[in-house]
Every structure is written in C-alpha cells, then in structure tokens.
Amino acid sequence: MVIERYRRRVEQEKIEQYQQHLESVSPSLREILADPKLFGLLDLLLEQEYQKATKNQDEQDKQKIQTLREKLLKRETLAKNDFEKLKNYRDKIKEAVDASKEVLKLLDPKTIEIIAGSSESFKQLVEIIDIKNVPKFLEAYLARLYVTAPDKFIDLRGKIEAIKQAETELKNIDNELKAKCIEYGIPEPEIAKIYEESKEDEIRRLVKSRLNIFQRIYDYITGEKITTERVKELNKINEVANKLQQINENLKAIGEMIATVVFETEKGLDFASKAIYGEIKSEIGVDFKELQYSEEELNSEWEEYITEQLANQNKQWNQLNAQQKNLLRQEFIRRKRKEFGNKGGGFLEVFLKMIEEWVNTKL
Amino acid sequence: MENIYEEFFKILAEGSEEDVRNFLIENFDKFPENVKRDIVGIFFEEAVDLAYATLKFKERLLETVIELEKIKRALEDRKRELELKKELGIESEE
Numbered sequence: 001m002v003i004e005r006y007r008r009r010v011e012q013e014k015i016e017q018y019q020q021h022l023e024s025v026s027p028s029l030r031e032i033l034a035d036p037k038l039f040g041l042l043d044l045l046l047e048q049e050y051q052k053a054t055k056n057q058d059e060q061d062k063q064k065i066q067t068l069r070e071k072l073l074k075r076e077t078l079a080k081n082d083f084e085k086l087k088n089y090r091d092k093i094k095e096a097v098d099a100s101k102e103v104l105k106l107l108d109p110k111t112i113e114i115i116a117g118s119s120e121s122f123k124q125l126v127e128i129i130d131i132k133n134v135p136k137f138l139e140a141y142l143a144r145l146y147v148t149a150p151d152k153f154i155d156l157r158g159k160i161e162a163i164k165q166a167e168t169e170l171k172n173i174d175n176e177l178k179a180k181c182i183e184y185g186i187p188e189p190e191i192a193k194i195y196e197e198s199k200e201d202e203i204r205r206l207v208k209s210r211l212n213i214f215q216r217i218y219d220y221i222t223g224e225k226i227t228t229e230r231v232k233e234l235n236k237i238n239e240v241a242n243k244l245q246q247i248n249e250n251l252k253a254i255g256e257m258i259a260t261v262v263f264e265t266e267k268g269l270d271f272a273s274k275a276i277y278g279e280i281k282s283e284i285g286v287d288f289k290e291l292q293y294s295e296e297e298l299n300s301e302w303e304e305y306i307t308e309q310l311a312n313q314n315k316q317w318n319q320l321n322a323q324q325k326n327l328l329r330q331e332f333i334r335r336k337r338k339e340f341g342n343k344g345g346g347f348l349e350v351f352l353k354m355i356e357e358w359v360n361t362k363l
Numbered sequence: 364m365e366n367i368y369e370e371f372f373k374i375l376a377e378g379s380e381e382d383v384r385n386f387l388i389e390n391f392d393k394f395p396e397n398v399k400r401d402i403v404g405i406f407f408e409e410a411v412d413l414a415y416a417t418l419k420f421k422e423r424l425l426e427t428v429i430e431l432e433k434i435k436r437a438l439e440d441r442k443r444e445l446e447l448k449k450e451l452g453i454e455s456e457e
Contacts, residue, residue, distance in 0.1 A: 036397070118417050119410035124388050125403055134403070141404030156408060159415040166418050173421045180428050240442040247435045251428070294376035295369055350387070350401045351375075357398060358368040 027097060029083075029090055033072070037140040041093050042086075043069070044147050047334060073330070074323045092147070099153065100142035104135045106160050114163060114170070144349075298355065305332055329359045367393050 032038040046069050053061035068082055078086070109131050116123040116131075129137060146153045166173075309328055310317060320328070333356050367390060374386045387402050394402065 040397075115407070115410045115414045118414035119406065121384050121388060122406040122410035125391065125406050128388070128391055129399075129403065134407075137400050137403040138407055140397075141400050141407075145404070145408075156411055159411050163411070163414050163418060170418065170421075173418075173425055176425055177421060177428075180425070240438055240445060244435065244438050244442060247431060247438065251431055251435070293372065295372035297376075298372060350398070350405055353398050353401050354368055354371050357395070358372070361366055361368060 027090070027093060029086055032090060032093060037143075038093060038097075039072075040140070041096060041143060041147055042072075042089055043330075044144065045089050045092055047337070048147070050334075051338070070327060073326060093143075096143040096146040097139075099146045099157075100139055103142055103157050103160060104139060106157075106164050107135055107138070110167060111160070111164050114167065115160075141349075293351070295358075298358065302332065302359065305335070329356075332359060 027035070027038055032042055046065055050062060050065045050069075053059075053065060068078075068085060070076075071078060071082065112126065112131055112134050116126045126134060142153070142156075145156070306317065306328065309331075313320075317325070333352065336355055337352055370390075371383075371386065374382050378386075391399060391402060
C-alpha cells in the first residue's frame with residue numbers, strides 16, 4: 001500500500017515535471033523552427049539582440065548571435081549553449097504569441113464590424129477576406145508587433161479594449177447626439193439629406209469651419225474653472241443677453257456639426273477626429289514620404305551591396321550556394337530595417353516585406 | 364509583364380499614399396500569405412486608431428453640448444433675475 005502510494009507520487013511528479021518542461025508547452029523549439037511565422041519572430045529577436053550588441057560595441061556577443069543565426073538558417077548542429085539561448089528566445093516568443101491571442105479574444109465579429117466601420121480601407125479588406133478570417137490574418141502580425149514595438153502593442157490593445165467596452169454605449173451616444181442635433185434645429189430628414197449629398201471637399205470645408213467654432217466653444221468652457229463663477233462675473237443684462245446669444249449660436253453650430261460630421265460620413269469623421277485628436281493620432285512608424293522609394297534606387301543599393309559583399313568573399317554570385325545567397329539577402333533586409341531605427345509597424349512593415357519579396361524574386 | 368513588387372515600387376515612387384492603398388487592396392489576392400497578413404495588419408491598426416478617435420470625439424462632443432446647456436441654463440436664470448430686479452427697481456449690487 002505504502003509502496004503503491006510512493007509509486008503514484010513519483011509518477012505524478014514526473015507528469016508535473018513533464019508539463020513544466022518547455023517542449024511540452026506550445027510553441028516548442030521544434031515548432032518554432034518549422035513554422036515560418038514563428039521562425040520570423042525568432043529572427044526578429046535575434047536581430048534585436050544583434051542591434052543591442054552593436055550598440056554596446058560587444059563584438060563577441062555580435063559574433064555569437066550571427067553564428068547562431070547562420071546555424072539556424074543552414075540547419076547546422078546546435079551546441080548546448082545554443083539550446084540554452086534558444087530556450088530564452090522561445091519564452092519570449094511564447095509571451096508574444098500569448099499576448100497576441102489575448103487581443104484576438106477581444107475581436108468578435110461585432111467589434112471587428114465597429115472597427116471596420118471607421119476605415120474604408122480596412123472595410124474593403126474585411127470584405128475580401130471575410131470577417132471570420134480576420135483574427136487568423138492578425139495573429140502573427142500582432143505577435144510581431146509585440147516584439148518590435150511593445151509600446152505600440154499596449155496602446156493598440158488599450159484602444160481595442162476601450163472600443164469593446166463602449167460597444168453598448170456607442171448606440172446611446174449616437175442616439176443622444178442625434179437627439180441633440182434635432183433639438184438644435186436640424187430635422188431628421190435633413191440629417192439624412194446631408195449624409196447623402198455631402199461631397200468630400202464640402203465635408204472637409206464644413207467640418208473645418210465648424211471645428212473652429214467647436215474649438216472656440218471648448219476653449220470658452222475649459223477656460224473657466226467653474227461655470228457658476230463665469231455667470232457671477234456677468235452683472236449686466238446686456239452682457240448676459242449677448243452671452244446667451246453666443247451660446248445659442250454655438251449650440252446651433254454644434255447641431256449642424258453633429259449632423260454633418262458624426263453620422264456615417266467617414267471622410268468627415270476621419271478629418272474631424274484627426275483634427276481634434278492630434279494628440280492621440282497613432283505613430284504610424286514612419287511617414288509615408290520617407291518610404292517613397294523607386295525600384296531603381298533599390299536596385300542600385302542592392303547592386304552596391306552585393307558587389308561589396310562578393311568582393312569581400314572573393315566570389316561570384318553564381319559560386320554561392322542557396323544558403324549563402326539567403327544569408328546575403330537577409331543581411332540586406334537587416335540593413336534596410338536598421339535604416340529606420342526602432343520605428344516599427346505601419347507601412348514600414350509592408351515596405352520591408354516588399355523589399356524582402358523583391359530581393360527573393362530578383363535572384 | 365512586371366512582377367507585383369516592381370509594380371508596387373513604381374506606385375510607391377510615383378503615386379500618392381491613396382494610390383498605394385488602392386494598389387494593395389486591389390491586388391491583395393496576388394500577394395503571398397505573409398504579405399497579406401502584413402497588409403491586413405497595418406490597415407487594422409489604422410482602423411482601430413480611427414474607431415477609437417471617433418469614439419472619443421463623440422464622447423467629447425456630447426460632453427461639450429451638455430456643458431454648454433448648463434451654461435445656457437445658468438445664464439437664462441441670471442438674465443431673468445436681473446430683469447426682475449430691474450422691473451422692481453432694485454439696483455444690482457454686483
């Protein structure tokens with residue numbers, strides 16, 4: 001009986017040990033090396049370490065990372081310390097994958113619909129890929145964002161949480177705004193007419209002019225500590241009447257602005273939101289203009305790079321094997337990424353991906 | 364025929380941001396899976412920003428209207444009070 005109990009306890013311990021073992025929890029190292037998406041994350045982590053070592057002028061560390069990277073790309077035998085290092089990277093990859101999955105849990109079809117409703121470009125993509133496939137497309141992207149730009153990832157997650165939380169409130173806010181709009185002299189049929197007839201330029205012009213009023217009103221309100229203090233200052237009927245007149249005009253203007261901007265006119269919304277919330281405008285990584293790059297420029301950079309590399313190795317391109325060529329391509333991408341420093345996400349990721357694909361199709 | 368990446372760099376160099384967006388959407392199915400994921404990802408990020416800004420914008424707009432209404436009510440009361448004092452011949456001490 002005692003022996004049996006002991007045997008069970010030992011077995012239980014073994015099971016627990018196995019469950020805690022890294023390879024038993026997905027993604028295992030084998031899975032990471034076999035899955036291009038996960039391997040891409042590993043490569044990014046290696047790149048980050050490499051950049052850190054470069055910054056610290058740690059040549060030894062740089063060499064170690066480079067060697068490990070080459071071993072992985074060439075599928076060479078790994079040393080014991082390579083495995084130790086890879087286990088640390090694996091932990092970070094798991095963290096990124098888990099963080100990505102947490103965000104995806106927030107993205108049910110209703111939330112995706114609200115998000116897509118704010119952007120014509122994303123809406124079009126959702127129509128192409130189908131709403132149910134959106135999380136599948138985003139999983140690797142979000143994990144990579146977690147690795148390359150953690151602050152941006154946290155900001156994005158916070159915004160999605162806020163949107164999700166407001167799902168039910170949104171309808172109420174819309175209804176309240178609509179009611180205010182009608183209250184300040186814009187009849188409902190008129191609101192619909194404004195949506196239908198508004199042209200982009202007109203919306204921009206209207207929104208712009210209304211925004212100025214809006215901002216003035218907002219300054220007027222926030223400039224005062226307490227509303228009653230403001231009222232106390234006014235001791236003449238004329239002044240009070242003038243203020244009332246001003247308020248009435250502003251309320252009417254706000255009503256018109258709500259009608260013009262808030263409901264369904266995406267371009268107007270986009271403009272208004274960006275104008276008012278300049279401070280919460282997202283960091284898109286790099287400005288679009290920074291990426292206006294022609295194929296000729298890219299070609300000449302590639303030629304210059306490859307000539308230098310081949311001269312260093314005293315070889316011709318056709319003397320290199322597939323792995324050596326791949327290493328040179330990877331190094332070229334790494335240099336391009338380095339040009340943009342720590343900026344991550346946004347168009348830069350697509351831009352770098354295009355360069356990568358371009359390099360692969362060229363050679 | 365030019366490959367899709369050559370076309371992309373041509374539009375990137377010569378076109379506007381809108382042209383690049385349209386190109387990516389119109390040619391979405393021609394890209395490999397890894398590029399498709401990036402395209403969906405960047406447009407998603409942008410849409411989240413916009414949806415969040417829109418939400419905050421609406422909230423702030425509503426808050427402003429409510430504040431304005433409070434001021435309006437307080438001013439109306441004050442106006443009535445001053446008018447009444449005037450009618451009664453009471454000088455305002457303020």
